[in-house]
Amino acid sequence: MDLHTEFILDEYREALPVFERMKEDVTRTLREALARNGLEVTAVEARVKTEKSLAGKLALKGAKYATLSDITDILGARIITFYTDDVDRIAAMAEKLFEIDWENSVDKRRLHQLDSFGYNSLHYICRMPGYDYRFELQLRTTLQHAWAAINHDNGYKSGVEIPREYMRRMNRLAGMLEMADDEFSRIRMEISDYRRRVQQLVQNGKLDEVLLDGDTFSSYLQAKPFERLNQRIAAINQAEIQEVPLNRYLRVLKALGCNTLEDVRQMRNKYEEDAYALARHQLGNTDLDIVSSAIGLQNICIVCILSQGGGKIGLLRLFDVLNGHNSHNEELAALTYQQASNLPFMRKE
C-alpha cells in the first residue's frame, strides 16, 4: 500500500465518528422532510463506506483523490420511491435541505445509451449544514433499485463487457421495468383524476352518475348524509355521537342492491323514519347517552333487510359482516328481529 493511500486511510479512521454522526443527521433530516411533505417512500437508507471498501476504491483510482474530502461517497444515502415522478419531487426537496454540488451531481436517467441497459437513478453530491464532508444521495424507484440489485448480483459492473446475447435480454428487461415505472405513475395520476371527478359529481348532487365503490362511498360520506338521522337518534337520550368509520357498510349496501350513490340516498330517504322508530324503541327505555355515527346507517340497513322480508337470516348476515362471523350473531339477530317485530314497518308486511 503506498503512502498516499495510507494517508487517506488514516484520515478516514480519524473522521469516521464524524461520518457516523452525519449519517444519523442526514437520515433523520430526510425522514422528517418526507413526512412533512407527505411523501411515502419504500426506504430511506444510509451507510458509511467501510475501510476495506475504501481501500479497494483507492487501489483502483487512488491517484484521483488528493485528500479524503475529494471522495464524495464515504457516506452514501439512498431514497427508494414508489413512483418515478416522486424522484423529481424528492430531488426538489433535497435541494432545499442540502447544498448541492452540481458539478459532480449526475442524473443517470438522462445518460444511458439506446444500446446499453439502463441504470437509472439521480445522484446528488450534497453538503449538509454543519459538516465539511460531502455525501452522495441516490434517488431511484423500487423497480430501478431491484434492477440495480439484480445486476449487482449478476456481477455486472459498469464498464465490464457483457456478451451481446445477454445485453439484448437485459435491455428488454430494462425496457419493461421502465414501462412499468411509467405505468404506475400514470395509474396513480388517473386515480387522482377519478377521485376529483367523483367529488365534483357528489358536490353537484349527480349521485345517479356515480357507481358505488370504496372511493365514491368515502366521497359521499364527507357530505355526512346520515348526520340528520344520527342527531335525531342521539336526541332520544341526549347522547353524544362518537365518530366511527363506516367503510364496512359498503359491502352491506351493495348486498342490499345499491349500485350507485343515488341508490344509497334513496334507501336512506325510504327507511329513515322507520330507522328512527327502531332506535327510539331500543334506546328509549335505557340511559345510554353515547351512540356511534354508524347508528343511523346501521338501523337503515336493519329496516331495509326486514322490510324486504330478509328476516332473522338477513340480520344474521348483516351482523356477520359488521362484527365478523361469530356464534353469538344468531342470538343478536333473533333479539333485533323480536325488537323490531312490533314496529309499524313490520306490520306493513
Place this chain on the structure above:
Amino acid sequence: MTIKIDNEGGQIIVRLAGRLDTASAAEIAPDIQRLAEQADKHIVLDCTELAYISSSGLRLFLTLRKESAAKGGKLQVRNINADIRQVFMMTGFISLFEII
C-alpha cells in the same frame, strides 16, 4: 366491580367482573388510563364475568380503542354476554370493536 390485569403470552388480559356502571367506571378509569399507555400492545378485555355496561363503561372501552388504533396496537373484547352485546348493537358500536 373488579379489574385484574395480567400479562399472558405477550397479551395484556384485562379481566372485568361485576357491573361497569358510572361509579365503577370512575373507579377503574385510572387503570384504563395506565393501560392506554401500553395501547401499542395486544390487549384483550375479558368480559366473561362482566354483567352490565353503562355509557360510562362504553366510553372507557372507546378511549382504549382509540389509543390502540393510534398506536398500532390490537384491542379485542372477549366473551360479552347477550345484554352487553345488545348494548353494542343498539348504540351502533357493534362494528367498531373486534368482539371474540
